[in-house]
Amino acid sequence: MPTADLPGWRHVFAEDFTEGNVPLGGFPGPVYSSRWSENYADGTPDTAAQQQPKGARTSGYYPSKVLSVHDGVLDMYLHSENGVAMGAAPSPKLDGASQRPYNSLVYGRYSVRFKADALAGFKLAWLLWPDSKQWPQDGEIDFPEGDLSKVIYAAVHGVEAGEHRSDVFRPAQPYGDWHIATTEWRADGIEFFLDGKSLGISTRFIPNKPMHYILQTESCSPTCPLPETNGHVLLDWVAIWART
Structure with a gap:
């Protein structure tokens, strides 16, 4: 896990989940509560469920049934x-x-640094979301993103000519193995790296207002995943830097 400052960047956060185990239903618990939040309570509709009538919702965030810590990883049991x-x-x-x-x-x-089982119908959308909640005007940055049975990609969202538009970077790399995904959000562009290799730089939509980081892990749509689909997303470490 990187913990040092980098040229142009000041290291402000590091977590490698080695300070103790937390059983399913107990995260963040006393050990991690100063550094982590569940963000959404059990039963909060996920992105797919927000498109459904309230009484017909078939997916949501349930941290008490998904999150645990063991063997130095945060385990998301999907x-x-x-x-x-x-x-x-x-x-x-x-x-x-x-x-x-x-x-x-x-x-x-x-x-x-993460590893995700290839689970059709579940996806990652680990993102930077505007504090203002004004979307897409104030932008959105996603990486890694995508259906876990398909490939990893990165996306930047914004407004162009009055319409929602996006830049998407597709490295043709499937899930299923350990990867390191890095997002650099700078004033001159947003650059994505997968396992140390640059995927490209987006300069079309560069947010310049405060954003916050959410490890959003959820279903893809109201019709998937299949009920028997289950597996894990393992998070080994997280590191964050602020711009100097």
Whole structure:
């Protein structure tokens, strides 16, 4: 896990989940509560469920049934119960923040080492979301993103000619193995790195207002995943830098 400052970047957060185990239903617990939040309570609709009528929702965030810590990793156990697909969206806290947004920055570098089982119908959308909640006007940055049975990609969202537009970078790399994904959000562009290799730089939509980081892990749509689909996303470490 990187812990040093880098040229142009000041290291502000590091987590490698080695300070103790937390059973399913206990995260963040006393050990990690100063550095992590569940972000959404059990039953909060995920992105797919927000498109459904309230009484017909088939997916949501359920951190008490998804998150645990063991063997030096944060384990996200993705599965369904009683017809509801369950994910979670934890957030790191900077400087022990006690209120949302927990890790607000203007420009930042975010790096994660993770491994995701190839689970059709579940996806990652680990993202930077505007504190203003004004979307897409104030932007959105996603990496890694994508259906876990397909490939990893990165995306930047914004407005162009009055319409929602996006830049997407596709390295043709599947999930299923360990990877390091790094996002550099700078004033001159947003650059994505997968396992140390640059995927490219987006200069079309560069947010310049505060954003916060959420490890959003959820279902893809109301019709998937299949009820029997289950597996794990393992997070080995997270490191964050602020722009100097």
